[in-house]
Amino acid sequence: MSIKEETLFDASEITVSMGPQHPSTHGVLQVKLKLDGERVIDAECVIGYLHRGVEKLGEAQTYGQYVPTLDRMDYIAAVSNCLGYCETIEKLLGIQAPPRAQYIRVIMTELNRITSHLLWLGTHALDIGAMTVFLYCFREREEILKIFENYCGARLTTHMFRIGGTQYEIYEGFHDQVRAFVKDFPKKVDEYETLLTENRIWIGRTRGVGVISGKDAIDLGLTGPSLRGSGVEWDLRKAKPYAVYSDFQFDIPTGEKGDTYDRYMVRIEEMRQSARIVSQAVEKIPDGPIMAKLSKIIKPPVGDIYHSIEAPKGELGYYIVSDGSTQSYRSRIRPPSFVNLQALKKMVAGHMVADVVAIIGTLDIVLGEIDR
Amino acid sequence: MDAIKEKFGSEFVKSYSFIGQNNIEMKKDRIGEIMRFLRDNTIMPFSYLVDETAVHWPKDEQFEIVYILYSFEKNEYLRAKTRIKEYESLESVTSVWTTADWLEREVYDMFGVQYANHPNLKRILLPEDWVGYPLRKDYNIRLQDVEWVRKHLGIDSGQKYYVGEARHEMPDYRTPQD
Numbered sequence: 252m253s254i255k256e257e258t259l260f261d262a263s264e265i266t267v268s269m270g271p272q273h274p275s276t277h278g279v280l281q282v283k284l285k286l287d288g289e290r291v292i293d294a295e296c297v298i299g300y301l302h303r304g305v306e307k308l309g310e311a312q313t314y315g316q317y318v319p320t321l322d323r324m325d326y327i328a329a330v331s332n333c334l335g336y337c338e339t340i341e342k343l344l345g346i347q348a349p350p351r352a353q354y355i356r357v358i359m360t361e362l363n364r365i366t367s368h369l370l371w372l373g374t375h376a377l378d379i380g381a382m383t384v385f386l387y388c389f390r391e392r393e394e395i396l397k398i399f400e401n402y403c404g405a406r407l408t409t410h411m412f413r414i415g416g417t418q419y420e421i422y423e424g425f426h427d428q429v430r431a432f433v434k435d436f437p438k439k440v441d442e443y444e445t446l447l448t449e450n451r452i453w454i455g456r457t458r459g460v461g462v463i464s465g466k467d468a469i470d471l472g473l474t475g476p477s478l479r480g481s482g483v484e485w486d487l488r489k490a491k492p493y494a495v496y497s498d499f500q501f502d503i504p505t506g507e508k509g510d511t512y513d514r515y516m517v518r519i520e521e522m523r524q525s526a527r528i529v530s531q532a533v534e535k536i537p538d539g540p541i542m543a544k545l546s547k548i549i550k551p552p553v554g555d556i557y558h559s560i561e562a563p564k565g566e567l568g569y570y571i572v573s574d575g576s577t578q579s580y581r582s583r584i585r586p587p588s589f590v591n592l593q594a595l596k597k598m599v600a601g602h603m604v605a606d607v608v609a610i611i612g613t614l615d616i617v618l619g620e621i622d623r
Numbered sequence: 624m625d626a627i628k629e630k631f632g633s634e635f636v637k638s639y640s641f642i643g644q645n646n647i648e649m650k651k652d653r654i655g656e657i658m659r660f661l662r663d664n665t666i667m668p669f670s671y672l673v674d675e676t677a678v679h680w681p682k683d684e685q686f687e688i689v690y691i692l693y694s695f696e697k698n699e700y701l702r703a704k705t706r707i708k709e710y711e712s713l714e715s716v717t718s719v720w721t722t723a724d725w726l727e728r729e730v731y732d733m734f735g736v737q738y739a740n741h742p743n744l745k746r747i748l749l750p751e752d753w754v755g756y757p758l759r760k761d762y763n764i765r766l767q768d769v770e771w772v773r774k775h776l777g778i779d780s781g782q783k784y785y786v787g788e789a790r791h792e793m794p795d796y797r798t799p800q801d
Contacts, residue, residue, distance in 0.1 A: 299748035306733070307757055307764070342642060469671050469695070472722030483695075490698055554641045557691055557702065559673070570691065572678050581758075585674040585691070593725045622748055 263287060269607065271300055277374065277611065278618030282595070284607065291607060294599045296592060301622035309582025314340050314414060314549045317582065322408040324586065325620040327370050330363035330399075331562040333412045338493055339558040339569040340414045341543075343551040352416035352541045353495045358429065358532045359402070359411055360494070361525040362395045365436070367563035367615075368518050368525075372443065375515070375612035379456050384446050391439050394432050401428070414549060416542035426533055433530040437523055444519060457511040461598040461610040464509055471597065472590045475565025476517045477614060481509030487561035498535070499528045511613040518615075550577055564588050564615050584623060588616040626666055631657055646702045651688075654705055655714035655740075661692060661703065662719055669694045669701060672720035675727060677734045679759045685709050686736055690716070707736065715741040733758035 270281040279300035285293040305324060309317050321336050322329035334356055341347060348356070373388035396406040401422050403411050411417060447453045463473070468481040478485060486503045488496040504520035506513025553575040559568035565587030572581040591614050598610050627647065628635050634657060636648040649657055661669045669692035678687040684706040692701045707713050715738040716723045728747040730736050735756035738744055746753060755762055765782055772780035 299746075299750070302748045304757060345642075470721050472672060472720065485695060555646075555678075555689075555702075556642055557644060557674075557700065566673065568674060568691070570674065570676060570689065581678045583674070583676045583689075585676075589725065590722055593722060 264292065267604075271297075274378075277616060280592075280611070280616070280618055280621075282607065282611075284599075284604065286604065289603050291599045291602055291604060294596050294607070296595060298589075298592070298618070299622050301618050303623065305623040306582055306584060309579050311578065313577045314551070314579065317579075318413070319408070319410045321584075322410050323619060324584065324623060325367075325562065325564065325567075325588070325617045326407055327617060328363050328367040328563045329408050330359050330411055331367075331560060331567060333410060334360050334494070335558065335560040335562065335567050336569055337412045337414050338560065339556060339571055340549065340551065342558050343554070343556045343571060343573060344414075344545070344549070346415060346543050346545060348416040348543055349540045350495070350537045351539045352412075352543075354532050354536045355417050355421060355541065356412060357494050357496065357499075358529050358536075359399070359409075361528045361532070362398060362429075362432075364525045364563045365522050366392050366395045368522050371518065371563075371612075371615045372515075375609075375615075376447065376453075378608045378612045379453065381446065381450075381453065384443055387439070387443060387446075391436065398425070398428055398432070401425070413542070415545040416540070418542075420541060421536075426536075429529060429533045433526045433533070436526045440519060440522055440526075447515070448519075454512065456606075456609055457515060457613075459508075460511045460602060460606050461613055462508060462510045463594060463598055467597065468509065468594070471594045473565070473594055474587050474590070475561070475563070475615075476514055476521060477565065477591050477594070479503065480506035480514035480517045482507055487559060487566060491559075493558075493560055495532075496528075499531045501528050511609055514613050548577060550575060555581075559585065562587055564617065564620070565591060586620040586623065588614075588618075589621045589623075592616050592621060626664060627657070627660070630660060644700065644702065646704060648704045648706075651705045651707050651711070651713055655716060655719065658690065658703070658716045658719045661701075667694045667697045667699060667701075671695065672716070672722050672726075673700070675716070675723055675730065677730045677736055677758075679734060681760050683708065686734060688713060688730070688736065709735075710737075712737040712739045714739050715744075717741055732756070735759070 265286050267284045267286055268281060269284055271279040281297035283295040284291055305320060308320055318333055318336055321332045324332050369388040369392045373385040376384035399409055400406050403409050403419055463481055465481040465483045468478050482505050484503050484505050489503060501524045504517045506517050551573040553573060555572040557568060557570045559566050567587055568585035570583035571579050574580040595610060599607050634650045634653050636650060638647040671693045673691040673693050675690050679685060680687060686707050688705050690703040692703060713736060715727055725747060727738050727741055731744055732746045732749055733756055769780050769782050
């Protein structure tokens with residue numbers, strides 16, 4: 252949307268600070284909005300309230316010790332963080348996790364993708380005014396968290412995987428519990444859709460809001476559902492298959508217009524696809540060890556490596572520089588939310604204040620990951 | 624790769640591959656031009672800047688700036704690297720990829736790398752009044768903590784710190800106040 256030339260320097264322009272204590276900013280994000288009446292002219296994000304120096308910590312902790320720290324970045328998709336880092340170090344060491352561990356990893360990561368999308372859907376709908384969806388989403392999310400809890404004892408910051416494989420063998424009844432969940436889940440997704448997809452209020456609040464074209468999305472470095480919503484069919488699980496994703500059948504949903512509604516549809520479909528991957532994986536878990544043969548002290552060779560995975564929010568990359576010691580020389584994390592949030596400024600220009608909430612929601616940000 | 628060598632022969636330092644990942648190292652002077660060429664060339668257009676970051680090597684050319692690029696057409700990653708000294712500035716690539724804006728601000732925030740022609744170069748994760756650049760190897764994190772406690776809480780933290788404690792034993796650029 253374009254802004255009229257004369258309003259740009261008009262005296263009626265005011266600055267409103269949204270956040271950091273605001274329920275719709277999903278954490279401690281401050282957005283300084285420049286308003287003309289109720290229309291947003293410009294927005295500036297103030298971030299860093301949750302900065303804990305995760306990258307610096309990586310230089311002080313050993314490779315193994317660093318993994319639980321990373322779970323605290325994107326705390327609602329901790330399994331993805333863990334998988335990305337473990338794979339990076341494995342690649343650097345030149346080892347591979349055994350197939351059984353790889354399958355467990357895929358199942359857990361995809362279940363985690365579902366929890367992340369469910370939390371997104373619940374809070375996004377709540378921001379826009381649909382309360383019921385939130386309760387429904389948390390009902391299903393609970394089922395997955397129970398599986399996580401049975402598997403490793405933790406629900407949120409799970410620390411499930413280790414460098415070289417996984418720590419825990421799957422528990423008795425795991426297959427049944429997962430099967431039961433993925434069998435029911437697509438029906439539950441249909442249920443969310445009956446509440447939202449054709450809801451006139453929902454369409455009114457999301458159609459044409461925060462439109463971004465595929466070209467702009469690439470230029471801004473958007474990844475994940477935010478990129479696919481703009482019609483770019485790109486998913487690291489297909490483009491650069493890691494773990495054992497090449498063994499499974501799944502589709503990459505894409506949108507057309509690149510608005511909030513399209514991104515909503517993409518994430519809804521992704522949940523179905525994740526359930527599809529899990530249902531294939533759970534039938535095929537091979538027997539064998541869950542941990543690769545690996546010395547107790549991890550000392551990768553001197554060199555650097557970049558490895559990235561498709562986290563629920565987008566491309567989560569790790570750039571590790573090793574100097575041959577037990578600690579990394581530099582641990583750079585490329586967080587998807589940090590880069591995605593940058594698009595906010597472009598997306599909100601010309602919209603109403605109420606749409607800012609919808610656009611922050613649609614970007615699916617986690618401040619723990621942005622600030623690190 | 625050959626196209627770059629041909630076009631920017633004088634800028635080229637080396638190219639190598641490590642664990643199947645391609646790296647090129649260039650001189651810093653014409654980095655903006657090189658990046659624009661990498662984005663716009665027809666052989667392998669890198670339309671997506673995945674990440675821009677830095678690594679601190681406390682020797683003469685201190686900062687290694689790493690650009691991680693991705694080409695959708697060829698499904699390839701490439702790491703382009705360049706090195707600069709302290710107090711030297713590097714051309715910003717924000718005009719090439721918009722996404723570089725925040726990434727460069729973070730590099731400035733954490734390493735103190737100065738970018739020329741950046742639209743809004745200020746701290747992003749740390750507060751405006753922060754002293755020092757934490758991801759440098761010579762950054763004394765304990766001394767920083769002691770000073771913060773003293774300044775904001777008015778007490779002694781009791782934390783022990785040594786000048787030159789950092790991993791590479793660089794002389795500390797901040798000396799204790801008392």
